[in-house]
Amino acid sequence: MFESLQMAPADPILGLAEVFRNDPRSDKINLSVGVFQDENGCTPILDVVKEAERALLDAETTKDYLPIPGEAEFGRSVRALLFGVDSNLSSGGRAVTAHAPGGTGALRIAADLLARHRHGSRLWVSAPTWPNHPGVFGAAGLETLSYPWYDATSGTVDQERFLEALRAIPANDVVVLHGCCHNPTGADADRDTWGQITTIAAERGWLPMVDFAYQGFGDGLDVDALGVRLLAQRVPELLVASSFSKNFGLYRERVGALTLVAAKPAAAEVALSQLKLVIRASYSNPPAHGGLVVSRVLGDLALRARWEDQVTAMRNRLNQMRQMLARHLADLKVGRDFSFLDKGRGMFALTGLSSEQVGVLRDTFGVYLIGSGRINVAGLTPANIDRVASAIAAVL
Numbered sequence: 001m002f003e004s005l006q007m008a009p010a011d012p013i014l015g016l017a018e019v020f021r022n023d024p025r026s027d028k029i030n031l032s033v034g035v036f037q038d039e040n041g042c043t044p045i046l047d048v049v050k051e052a053e054r055a056l057l058d059a060e061t062t063k064d065y066l067p068i069p070g071e072a073e074f075g076r077s078v079r080a081l082l083f084g085v086d087s088n089l090s091s092g093g094r095a096v097t098a099h100a101p102g103g104t105g106a107l108r109i110a111a112d113l114l115a116r117h118r119h120g121s122r123l124w125v126s127a128p129t130w131p132n133h134p135g136v137f138g139a140a141g142l143e144t145l146s147y148p149w150y151d152a153t154s155g156t157v158d159q160e161r162f163l164e165a166l167r168a169i170p171a172n173d174v175v176v177l178h179g180c181c182h183n184p185t186g187a188d189a190d191r192d193t194w195g196q197i198t199t200i201a202a203e204r205g206w207l208p209m210v211d212f213a214y215q216g217f218g219d220g221l222d223v224d225a226l227g228v229r230l231l232a233q234r235v236p237e238l239l240v241a242s243s244f245s246k247n248f249g250l251y252r253e254r255v256g257a258l259t260l261v262a263a264k265p266a267a268a269e270v271a272l273s274q275l276k277l278v279i280r281a282s283y284s285n286p287p288a289h290g291g292l293v294v295s296r297v298l299g300d301l302a303l304r305a306r307w308e309d310q311v312t313a314m315r316n317r318l319n320q321m322r323q324m325l326a327r328h329l330a331d332l333k334v335g336r337d338f339s340f341l342d343k344g345r346g347m348f349a350l351t352g353l354s355s356e357q358v359g360v361l362r363d364t365f366g367v368y369l370i371g372s373g374r375i376n377v378a379g380l381t382p383a384n385i386d387r388v389a390s391a392i393a394a395v396l
């Protein structure tokens with residue numbers, strides 16, 4: 001069988017990382033990665049994570065399996081972060097949570113659950129979206145379609161076309177929404193738009209599924225959850241896939257969660273029993289380490305306060321880099337309005353540069369973007385931002 005297989009294409013982003021590594025230029029700049037970096041170009045381990053890990057190492061008495069949906073305490077912490085500590089959804093009832101291997105794992109078990117129990121249901125994703133969405137949903141056998149999201153001219157959400165498309169989606173389908181910090185555009189729905197999304201979801205009856213990979217990286221842990229909270233208040237059923245890769249810097253530990261909100265507590269309990277079957281047949285039960293770290297940090301007042309400060313620092317750095325790049329490009333009078341960079345949120349932005357311009361940036365200036373023109377603003381630093389702005393001005 002293996003003899004007859006065709007070579008699969010290399011991952012476009014990871015393939016580029018390899019080219020970057022082999023580039024001998026000492027002043028090369030990598031804006032193509034998908035992780036947070038500090039001003040020294042490092043993806044740090046948060047010190048609250050280190051501290052929780054040390055405490056766990058001492059306190060841990062067994063490596064016995066976790067329950068299929070993970071520890072109840074982890075679920076409560078995740079829901080409190082999603083819905084707010086005072087929400088009755090945090091203590092359970094209508095909402096149940098399964099600890100999953102990363103946001104990707106959460107999306108996949110959601111997709112498997114949908115494939116088993118929502119026959120004929122199609123998934124709608126934004127155009128453009130995280131390139132792994134169609135892969136993950138397709139692997140569960142689901143058909144993926146796209147709705148308009150982004151207006152490349154203004155660099156913001158194309159409200160009218162987006163909302164019009166939502167109104168036409170049939171009740172049996174599922175609409176995947178980025179909770180905040182849209183990947184790859186950085187263009188998010190504002191409060192009013194979330195209100196309209198919620199109204200349309202309630203009226204049309206399609207199922208919203210929020211992919212929430214960047215809580216805290218936009219405007220704050222609570223503000224970023226606005227969309228999730230509005231939906232949870234007004235629609236009968238909701239799925240939320242959380243990732244703790246970015247906001248805890250726990251990428252390789254694979255920690256995420258799927259939270260399912262049902263109309264009634266009894267339905268949530270039944271749905272969880274079905275989700276457990278899906279998990280059992282997939283990875284059986286979740287990897288413990290990352291989830292235990294998250295629970296420990298969120299459950300300890302002092303650690304949690306310090307974690308919130310660290311998330312704020314990461315967010316402030318991203319927003320500062322967005323602001324600085326927009327200002328530098330305006331000062332260079334590049335003949336294109338880049339103010340959308342500053343209005344956007346999260347790690348990513350679409351520069352609007354063509355693949356040819358991206359090629360020149362890489363070959364001539366040693367500035368690496370992915371082919372779509374997406375940049376990770378976390379690759380910018382006060383030390384390299386001048387050079388990036390000048391290189392972009394030159395290719396324009």
Ligand SMILES: Cc1ncc(COP(=O)(O)O)c(C=O)c1O
Pocket residue numbers: 034101102103104105130178183211212213243244245251255256
């Ligand atoms: C939009 C989106 N969803 C989900 C994920 C998955 O995150 P994880 O690494 O936790 O699987 C990512 C990661 O880049 C993402 O950007």
